[in-house]
Amino acid sequence: MLKYIHIGVGGFGQHWCTAVLPRLKELGLAEAVAAVDINPEALALAKDQLGLDESRLYTSPEQAFAENKADFVNIVVPPAFHEQMVDLAVAHGCHILSEKPIADTMAGCCRIYRKVKAANLKMAVTMSHRFDQDKQTLEAEIKSGRYGRLNYVVHRFTHACRKFASWGKFRHEIPDPLLIEGTVHHFDIHRALTGSNAKTVYALTWNPPWGEYAGDSTGMIIIDMENGVRVLYEGAKANATTLNGWLHDYLRAECEEATLELDARKLKSMVDKWEGRETVDIPLLEQPAWLNAWLAELFCNWLNGGPEPANSIDDNIHCAALLFAAIESAHTGKPVDVPAFRAENLAAV
Numbered sequence: 001m002l003k004y005i006h007i008g009v010g011g012f013g014q015h016w017c018t019a020v021l022p023r024l025k026e027l028g029l030a031e032a033v034a035a036v037d038i039n040p041e042a043l044a045l046a047k048d049q050l051g052l053d054e055s056r057l058y059t060s061p062e063q064a065f066a067e068n069k070a071d072f073v074n075i076v077v078p079p080a081f082h083e084q085m086v087d088l089a090v091a092h093g094c095h096i097l098s099e100k101p102i103a104d105t106m107a108g109c110c111r112i113y114r115k116v117k118a119a120n121l122k123m124a125v126t127m128s129h130r131f132d133q134d135k136q137t138l139e140a141e142i143k144s145g146r147y148g149r150l151n152y153v154v155h156r157f158t159h160a161c162r163k164f165a166s167w168g169k170f171r172h173e174i175p176d177p178l179l180i181e182g183t184v185h186h187f188d189i190h191r192a193l194t195g196s197n198a199k200t201v202y203a204l205t206w207n208p209p210w211g212e213y214a215g216d217s218t219g220m221i222i223i224d225m226e227n228g229v230r231v232l233y234e235g236a237k238a239n240a241t242t243l244n245g246w247l248h249d250y251l252r253a254e255c256e257e258a259t260l261e262l263d264a265r266k267l268k269s270m271v272d273k274w275e276g277r278e279t280v281d282i283p284l285l286e287q288p289a290w291l292n293a294w295l296a297e298l299f300c301n302w303l304n305g306g307p308e309p310a311n312s313i314d315d316n317i318h319c320a321a322l323l324f325a326a327i328e329s330a331h332t333g334k335p336v337d338v339p340a341f342r343a344e345n346l347a348a349v
Contacts, residue, residue, distance in 0.1 A: 148256025
């Protein structure tokens with residue numbers, strides 16, 4: 001059974017400690033050898049949740065690595081601290097499973113990419129929403145060929161989270177919160193649905209006067225994919241209503257022979273015919289686990305010699321490039337060539 005160090009018990013780390021990591025042990029794939037959190041009260045929760053002795057609970061990640069042999073590290077801390085944790089993992093020869101994005105800047109993403117590849121380590125980024133049941137079903141339907149060629153995708157993600165700390169305190173304090181903490185997931189969904197990386201991106205972002213954010217909470221984005229498919233994206237965290245929030249996105253795929261519409265986890269196809277509109281409800285795919293639980297399982301299988309998962313760092317560096325190219329576009333008001341942006345930033349580290 002694989003051994004891991006878990007970093008980040010509080011906040012979203014609680015989801016990992018209660019809903020994701022125990023399943024790995026049940027499957028006989030991995031078990032914790034240590035847990036780390038700077039908050040002793042949060043850290044204490046890992047004792048029962050991960051089955052750890054108090055001596056294996058650390059407020060210092062350096063000490064946790066020094067005193068415990070692990071196959072991989074699971075990183076669930078804010079993006080600004082990802083590189084520090086990756087550096088420790090690389091120094092100790094540990095593979096890496098990390099929350100998104102790779103880092104909080106493109107330069108940080110590129111440094112992590114270079115370090116992990118140079119050390120010949122495996123790393124995956126938990127882009128969970130792309131691997132949810134409804135998005136995976138939509139992707140499978142688009143790629144089935146039953147509806148002809150894909151023309152464009154429309155995506156709506158809107159939330160009533162305008163009050164300070166309603167979306168987690170740190171998200172209201174960081175630059176570009178919508179893009180860094182929200183749209184990063186959606187960009188990965190767009191890449192999956194279109195079957196392509198981005199060619200260019202143009203982003204218009206802002207924060208309305210009533211949004212209690214230090215950075216932009218709202219955005220309209222157009223993406224031209226390398227295969228010619230286009231994406232139109234609406235994202236908002238300071239609206240008066242939540243129309244399509246987390247896990248309940250609105251996605252419309254306009255295909256050659258039909259319109260596929262996913263709205264709040266219900267999927268249907270629509271075709272207008274002479275006698276009227278034909279609407280068919282499409283059942284969602286079924287499997288034992290989705291989201292992070294599935295990604296953690298795939299990662300462990302990869303370490304055990306299985307196939308490389310779709311969320312490996314080699315794939316995710318393209319998502320990171322789209323994310324930070326969109327941020328540059330938002331700041332400059334100009335479209336950005338995404339492959340050139342990626343190449344320039346990788347060459348600079």
